[in-house]
Amino acid sequence: MLRIHGIPRSRAFRCIWAAEEAGLPYEVVPIGFAPGFKLERAVAINPNNKIPALEDGDLVLFESLAINLHIAKKAGAPLMPAGDDASRVLQWTLWTATEAEPHVMRWSYNAYLKPEAERVAAEAAAGKEALDARLAVLEKELAQRPFLVGEGFTIADLNLASVLYGSWMNGYDYGPFPKVKAWLDACLTRPAALRARRQREG
Amino acid sequence: MLRIHGIPRSRAFRCIWAAEEAGLPYEVVPIGFAPGFKLERAVAINPNNKIPALEDGDLVLFESLAINLHIAKKAGAPLMPAGDDASRVLQWTLWTATEAEPHVMRWSYNAYLKPEAERVAAEAAAGKEALDARLAVLEKELAQRPFLVGEGFTIADLNLASVLYGSWMNGYDYGPFPKVKAWLDACLTRPAALRARRQREG
Numbered sequence: 046m047l048r049i050h051g052i053p054r055s056r057a058f059r060c061i062w063a064a065e066e067a068g069l070p071y072e073v074v075p076i077g078f079a080p081g082f083k084l085e086r087a088v089a090i091n092p093n094n095k096i097p098a099l100e101d102g103d104l105v106l107f108e109s110l111a112i113n114l115h116i117a118k119k120a121g122a123p124l125m126p127a128g129d130d131a132s133r134v135l136q137w138t139l140w141t142a143t144e145a146e147p148h149v150m151r152w153s154y155n156a157y158l159k160p161e162a163e164r165v166a167a168e169a170a171a172g173k174e175a176l177d178a179r180l181a182v183l184e185k186e187l188a189q190r191p192f193l194v195g196e197g198f199t200i201a202d203l204n205l206a207s208v209l210y211g212s213w214m215n216g217y218d219y220g221p222f223p224k225v226k227a228w229l230d231a232c233l234t235r236p237a238a239l240r241a242r243r244q245r246e247g
Numbered sequence: 248m249l250r251i252h253g254i255p256r257s258r259a260f261r262c263i264w265a266a267e268e269a270g271l272p273y274e275v276v277p278i279g280f281a282p283g284f285k286l287e288r289a290v291a292i293n294p295n296n297k298i299p300a301l302e303d304g305d306l307v308l309f310e311s312l313a314i315n316l317h318i319a320k321k322a323g324a325p326l327m328p329a330g331d332d333a334s335r336v337l338q339w340t341l342w343t344a345t346e347a348e349p350h351v352m353r354w355s356y357n358a359y360l361k362p363e364a365e366r367v368a369a370e371a372a373a374g375k376e377a378l379d380a381r382l383a384v385l386e387k388e389l390a391q392r393p394f395l396v397g398e399g400f401t402i403a404d405l406n407l408a409s410v411l412y413g414s415w416m417n418g419y420d421y422g423p424f425p426k427v428k429a430w431l432d433a434c435l436t437r438p439a440a441l442r443a444r445r446q447r448e449g
Binding site for chain 2: 092093103104106107108110111112114115118129131132133135136138139140142143144146147182185186
């Protein structure tokens with residue numbers, strides 16, 4: 046039994062979705078946020094005191110995208126492909142962490158997450174400009190194949206789509222990137238994604 | 248033959264070090280920076296137009312830390328361990344990308360990389376404060392074992408140490424974190440690290 050520490054309205058959502066795609070049994074230990082994005086209590090098993098964290102028997106992991114790679118590896122192909130495609134999955138997962146997440150979070154905090162009085166329009170604009178530049182790269186990639194790696198959905202798609210999910214839900218303009226939008230729509234309406242989203246969106 | 252696109256005075260250094268640790272033959276395609284950190288020419292094989300990129304036969308990869316995971320996988324254990332330790336390697340590699348690199352780069356740009364007139368002392372201080380908080384976590388981890396994963400050096404150590412390397416060379420105060428400092432000293436003076444550093448430090 047996978048134990049996912051966190052709440053669906055946090056990055057733990059990503060891991061809940063991965064567990065749903067993998068078809069592995071899991072439970073959620075609901076550690077969440079007090080106002081101001083502070084954890085309401087310590088995540089005792091995670092030295093970083095952040096959510097999510099995963100317990101899988103004796104193994105304890107932090108970093109949501111790494112947790113998802115672990116879950117996908119347990120499930121095997123097609124969620125985690127073999128050979129060179131496994132390296133491409135790692136590439137896109139690192140790209141998600143370095144090229145997508147910082148910019149989408151900069152936009153998100155200043156477009157909808159923070160209390161309205163604390164939002165800075167120039168910060169939202171800077172995040173959007175940087176993210177748009179990355180989405181232009183992604184648009185060209187998705188013109189060549191329907192998913193990030195090979196012909197089918199993998200954990201690479203899940204990792205990137207789950208990082209973009211909040212922006213997709215909250216009015217980010219994906220109009221200039223039709224292939225990205227179609228890919229996001231497809232990923233985020235998969236049956237497993239819908240099961241995870243129901244826990245979050247209520 | 249691995250082809251590493253980039254120059255040793257860039258993030259390609261990380262991949263050169265990994266190839267040296269793996270004992271795999273490689274060549275460097277020397278694409279570098281013009282003033283202002285702009286690439287002097289396009290990296291035709293990388294849609295992001297960034298260095299490094301790797302060619303390994305028909306496989307083309309970007310993202311330096313993912314390239315290193317690929318190189319380590321080719322080499323196998325001990326550089327890339329198996330089982331749960333492989334997941335721990337991924338965890339620490341993602342931690343490097345999300346918790347260490349943004350802060351160390353914020354400090355680095357404003358402490359030594361940018362022309363002196365463009366450096367902002369408050370930015371360097373903010374980067375140092377954030378990185379110190381992460382080094383405090385790392386200090387506790389390295390009190391429990393000599394390397395990040397298991398008892399020996401793995402690609403997880405290489406990935407994190409190579410990201411911290413520039414700060415270690417350029418006066419970052421690791422004094423408050425003696426276990427981190429001893430670990431960094433050990434990693435960055437390994438024979439393979441010294442062979443890679445010679446290409447960079449001249």
